[in-house]
Amino acid sequence: MILIVGTIPIILDMYDDSSSASEGEEIGETKEIAQSLACLTSQNAYHVAPQLLYELQVEIFARVPCPEYWKLQFLNKQFSQLLKSSEIFRTRRELGLVKPYFFMLSRSDRRWTMYDEDFKTSQRLPKLSSGVSFFSGDKETTCVGTQLIVIWRSEEGIRVWRYELAMHKWFKGPEMITPRVMFASASHGTNAFFAGGFTISKNGVEVVSIVEKYNTETKTWASIPPMHRRRKLCSGCFLRGKFYVIGGQNENDENLTCAESYDEETNSWELIPNMLADMSLSISQAPPRIAVVNDTLYLLDTSLNELRVYNVNTNTSKKLGTIPVMAHVTKGWGVVFKSVKDNLMLIGASFNRLHSRKRGIYKSCPSPDMEEIHWEEICCRGGSLNHYILNCCVMLA
Template sequence: MSKAYMVTEGRDYYQEMLRLGQDHTGRVRASSSRSRPRKVRIREYKIPDLNADPCLDMDEEETGEVVVGFRPQDADYSLNVPQLPYELEFLNKRFSRLLKEGKIFKVRRDRGVVEPFVFMRSTGDTSWTMFDKDFENYKNVPMLPLPPDSSFFLGDKESLCAGTHLIVTGNEGESIALWRYELETSQWFKGPAMITPRVLFASATFGTVAFVAGGLKMYGDTSKEVVNGAEKYDSVTKTWTRLQGMNKRRQFCSGCYLRGKFYVLGGKDENDNNLTCGERYDEGTDTWELIPDILKDASFSSIQSPPLIAVVNDNLYSLETSANELRVYDTNANAWKKLGDVPVRAKSSGGWGVAFKSLGDKLLVIGASAGPSRTEKMSVYTCCPSADPENKLVWEESKRSCDVQLNHFILNCCVMIA
């Protein structure tokens, strides 16, 4: 099987999987009856252009029979056969095996044809919803295999992505538990736990790995400790590695991966004081560099969320919640430049309930609309930002997401690049 074939089949499989919603098995529905012949149209298949649109064509005729084919084609044959041809059956089994082994996604990464998927959970949701980058297709992620009255199920949770893994952490009784969802198999697994389990930490994703730093370590019901420890998760080996600790202890902080380094901004120290400094981690030297006053102009309130930050095209952007305003960081001046308004209401909740993420070469913001209608439904906006304040911001609202009934208050949101 060529790499080009594996890459394109992987892309087509997940676009079709998202379109089908709940049906994530990847199996073609077929009748078990052998009493009547099935009509299967077999078309000549060529290795497609990786830059072309998905070409998997799966239709169902009025008779309820399944028609399987590929576009483009040079020949169109109609055969009456009693069951799926052996070659197609073998191909489906082989593809499923390669998918579960993670080889499809590895080839995609090696060839640079990855794309973002958005995992999100809002108030009232019992499971995550997975969207494609255009919010045109979606599917419900299977629920966690936990009883609905468990403390982990009911409590606050945090999420991040690494490779094809969605990592979710939260309190489970007197401890902190971690669950991972694997895209290849669409299944949940418990662990592996962090070396230092924590909540309220900063995180950032880089390819198949994720970095975490800071947070709150809990001992039983009452004892808590703000930490400065850092770790790295490798989704290929499913292991955590301890990193050098930060200069400052901090919780309620935010992280990003910028120009080859892991940044941690803001948060509160062990005395509950707001931190205006940041730090950046160099994996090559396993060292942290303090960045004084990177948030010196930020506004703080009693209900303030962790900083809302995102990286697009090697530029760091923030959503200043006190003004519903987009800003960009000037590394040389250690200052933030104002770029314009953001079309969601972040001020009233101190930034809580708003998703602000990078989505390839775009910024993604989700929340309650700040427009004249001020509806309480979930609104999704994207823009291609410019670091030049002279360039006007153009936000585009995704109308396709209106078919999804989610609350406007977003509890968890993270972007998977797979």
């Protein structure tokens, strides 16, 4: 349950399997502000939530850790409506309180786990009732706004589910205009872009150049112009204001070294030849492992366990040294490579743990001017990261 004591929100755990440690910094700020607000009223120590001014409610709860928000819906209808309006998350952005959260699913898990950026706390998401086929089929995940979008191939076809952080619930749909998997995706603001992949029908599998955009506020899909090339097993990112789709394979299962960039202002695509010409590409390897830090693109050469940095002006890349995980063993599959603030985050089977099933977690603050990158290992105190990681994406909330 939730109590408002002296305008300080106290949120008690009502979901036994959603363990999450408090974020001390945010709680400290909450108490400090709430105590200063308390002097504005001459009421008794215990206040009924509806008596709080709407602005004060938003200001206070914007400082509560995000994993706790779903509990507000049980206080009263007013707080439930507040959550659905997304006003709290807008206020967090305005106040600079947005933080990154990792959403991951490993091969042995039946539920996603949410971690904070330092892997000090974790929370299990509710079970997704989707049948056995969900865990055996291809899955793709993308975070956009405060939603986790999961698209997978089931026996009934390609399905879409979304997890909404504010409500701590899974919702079905909405379905894509052209359902497909193994696409490239990236999010920007309230929109997520999905490019390429392959469709499945009674006529077989077809690699496509189709591109769609999903909006979290309207929960609708819209078509945008197709790419120049059909491609699957490709990767996407936003770089210098444009949506990039990199690498992958064409309809003949041939590796593509080209990329394409989409400009929303001109609503058009530009083909970028030989963007991956310096990379070692092999059969059956994972989609390109890419991450963007400070508008600079970094890539993993998983065959050689090397990190490269891309120069957008010369369309070339250079080596920045080796990585501390054995990406070559699985050809990049099961390896997590993401950007968080000014850091690169890398998760995979560590060279330091050859006989252990635990994943190593590493971070580094890169620069395109450095000669060799240095990695710092992080201790995962929010629960051990075992096994092979199937899906991972980062939410800013």
